[in-house]
Amino acid sequence: MTAPLYGLLLAGGRSSRMQTDKAAIAYGRRPQLEQVFELLAPRVGLAFVSVRADQTRDRLRAAFPQIVDGATGAGPIAGIIAAQARHPEAAWLVLACDLPLLDRATLDQLIAGRDALRLATAFRGVSEGLPEPLCAIYEPASRGPILAHVASGRDCPRKFLLAHDVRLLDPVHARALDNANSPQDFEAMRAALAASGAA
Numbered sequence: 001m002t003a004p005l006y007g008l009l010l011a012g013g014r015s016s017r018m019q020t021d022k023a024a025i026a027y028g029r030r031p032q033l034e035q036v037f038e039l040l041a042p043r044v045g046l047a048f049v050s051v052r053a054d055q056t057r058d059r060l061r062a063a064f065p066q067i068v069d070g071a072t073g074a075g076p077i078a079g080i081i082a083a084q085a086r087h088p089e090a091a092w093l094v095l096a097c098d099l100p101l102l103d104r105a106t107l108d109q110l111i112a113g114r115d116a117l118r119l120a121t122a123f124r125g126v127s128e129g130l131p132e133p134l135c136a137i138y139e140p141a142s143r144g145p146i147l148a149h150v151a152s153g154r155d156c157p158r159k160f161l162l163a164h165d166v167r168l169l170d171p172v173h174a175r176a177l178d179n180a181n182s183p184q185d186f187e188a189m190r191a192a193l194a195a196s197g198a199a
Helices: 032-043 076-086 104-112 140-151 157-163 183-196
Strands: 005-010 047-051 066-068 091-096 120-124 131-138 166-169
Touching: 005 032, 005 076, 032 047, 032 091, 032 104, 047 076, 066 076, 076 091, 076 131, 076 140, 076 157, 091 104, 104 120, 104 131, 131 157, 140 157
Parallel strands: 005 047, 005 091, 047 066, 120 166
Antiparallel strands: 091 131, 120 131
16 A cells, blocks of 8 residues: 655754745745645645754744654754654655745645655756755655665765665756755745746
8 A cells, every 4th residue: 555645844954054044034925934834734644844852942833743853864864764753654745945936736746756666756856867855755665774874874865865766757847946045045036936926
């Protein structure tokens, strides 16, 4: 049987390059965390926000169901590991909170293209052709290989995808996976959204 699909919105980063909390940035009327969670939640059985232990009482994050990073792994992969430990029976649709151009069509394409017989389903990046690990579905069978990946001293989820049997999709909208990591990125994304009328 195909595993149930749950959702994990990664919001535990320190946003050092952005110089302000990326989850709280509002490209339109609402913080990015709220915007992406609203896209994610209707498409999965359960949805959670991934946080560090020191963020659990943060006003923005406290409004959502949370999964707290554990001691295994660092960065985004720590959130994935914690989610898989909480619900090992589920596949996880993992999303970064810094994808302001993400849309319904892209998420629907990912879910429709899911290959439950592989460890993961992800998009192929438009510019370099590399897998995008933070808009991807990780199957329950990926849990052991992810733990082994981290145990070998590697925390990069993209390198995990590159080294394993995953399905790669070409995104229906080329810019949907563009992320915003710096103030300059923020201005570019805000301009793109304003030009499209989505801001």
